[in-house]
Each structure stands twice: as structure tokens, then as C-alpha cells.
Amino acid sequence: xxxxxxxxxxxxxxxxxxxxxxxxxxxxxxxxxxxxxxxxxxxxxxxxxxxxxxxxxxxxxxxxxxxxxxxxxxxxxxxxxxxxxxxxxxxxxxxxxxxxxxxxxxxxxxxxxxxxxxxxxxxxxxxxxxxxxxxxxxxxxxxxxxxxxxxxxxxxxxxxxxxxxxxxxxxxxxxxxxxxxxxxxxxxx
Numbered sequence: 001x002x003x004x005x006x007x008x009x010x011x012x013x014x015x016x017x018x019x020x021x022x023x024x025x026x027x028x029x030x031x032x033x034x035x036x037x038x039x040x041x042x043x044x045x046x047x048x049x050x051x052x053x054x055x056x057x058x059x060x061x062x063x064x065x066x067x068x069x070x071x072x073x074x075x076x077x078x079x080x081x082x083x084x085x086x087x088x089x090x091x092x093x094x095x096x097x098x099x100x101x102x103x104x105x106x107x108x109x110x111x112x113x114x115x116x117x118x119x120x121x122x123x124x125x126x127x128x129x130x131x132x133x134x135x136x137x138x139x140x141x142x143x144x145x146x147x148x149x150x151x152x153x154x155x156x157x158x159x160x161x162x163x164x165x166x167x168x169x170x171x172x173x174x175x176x177x178x179x180x181x182x183x184x185x186x187x188x189x
Contacts, residue, residue: 004115007136008107014143015103017050017163019096022148026156030092031085034153041153042092043084044146045092046071048098050083051142056106059119064105069098110136 001009022030022041030077031044050071057063064070069090071083086095130138150154155161162168 002115003133004136006175007115007133008110010140011110011136011143014140014147015048018045018143018150019099020165021147021154021160022092022096024160025154027092029157032157034156038081038084039149039153040085041150042086042095043155044150044153045099046086046090047083047145048143048146049095049102050141052106053102054123055139056109059121059130059135060109060113060117060132061119062105062109064102066101068101069095141167150179 022045023075031040050070053064053070068139075082078132086092110132113132115131115136115157117132119130119135120128121130121135124130151161160166161170
């Protein structure tokens with residue numbers, strides 16, 4: 001398997017893992033802040049959509065024909081967290097649809113270019129000269145981090161855990177007893 005194919009498979013896996021965390025939840029459950037900084041499941045998805053577009057679009061001189069759902073650059077001037085939540089006018093299903101459309105656009109960039117194709121990330125300043133290969137690794141790492149956030153948030157909502165399907169990568173153990181054992185251990189300190 002070529003290195004580009006390997007990287008694309010990891011990118012695809014992270015995307016699927018992130019979106020799987022939304023399955024079966026209500027609009028309210030997807031929007032509800034779950035951390036002290038307001039992190040919520042649909043906000044993570046909206047953020048990842050904008051991240052992918054920025055890195056696989058303008059970085060390589062490409063723009064999407066229909067920017068619906070993407071946050072315009074000047075919107076961050078008024079609200080620096082604007083890509084971390086669904087507005088009242090947006091639906092969670094609409095954000096997911098837009099993200100999948102942006103993913104297809106990003107996949108076109110990846111298909112069109114070689115791993116050593118040059119690009120420029122303007123917000124990286126003097127370190128902004130990049131290759132497609134570097135951006136693929138960067139975005140995979142970023143998506144993996146956010147998919148991990150989504151794992152924890154989803155577990156807080158309804159206890160659902162697993163990498164790509166409920167329980168798919170966990171041992172079959174008594175988790176309440178396990179948590180009690182870890183709590184007892186922690187209480188010793």
C-alpha cells in the first residue's frame with residue numbers, strides 16, 4: 001500500500017469515528033455543552049469541518065464552490081469560538097451533511113496532489129510552507145484528538161463507548177467495579 005493510501009485510510013477512520021459519536025442522539029444532546037469551556041459534540045464536528053477545509057482548501061490554493069456551513073474568516077473577529085457550536089439557524093444534520101460535502105472536497109485535493117505538493121498555511125506565519133504529506137499528518141492528529149474528545153463527551157451523555165461501534169474495542173469487564181477499585185486506589189493519595 002502506498003504511503004498516501006495509508007494516510008488517507010487513517011484520515012477516513014478518524015472521520016468515521018468522530019461522526020459515529022453522534023449516532024442516535026437528539027439535537028439537544030448534540031448541542032449541550034459538556035465541559036467548562038462549552039465543548040459539545042456537534043461543535044467538535046463543525047470545528048473539524050472548518051479545520052479540514054482550511055488545510056486542504058486555501059492552503060493549496062483551492063476553494064469550494066458552495067461554502068454553505070463554513071465559517072467565514074471575519075466571523076472569528078466577533079466570536080473566536082464561532083466554529084465550536086451550532087447556531088440557532090443550523091441543524092446538527094445540516095452540519096453533518098456540510099461536513100461530508102467538505103470531506104469530499106478535501107478528498108479531491110488529496111487525489112489531485114502528490115504528497116510532496118507545496119502549499120502555504122497563512123496562519124502559521126514563517127513556518128507556513130508545507131507539503132500535502134505534512135498537512136495530512138497534521139489533520140489526522142488533529143481529528144484524532146477531537147475524536148478522543150467526542151469519545152469522552154459521548155460517554156458522559158449515555159455511557160456509549162467504543163472506537164467505531166459501541167463496545168467494539170473494550171474488554172468485557174465489570175466497569176462499575178473497576179471504577180470503584182480505581183477510586184479506592186486514588187483515595188489513598
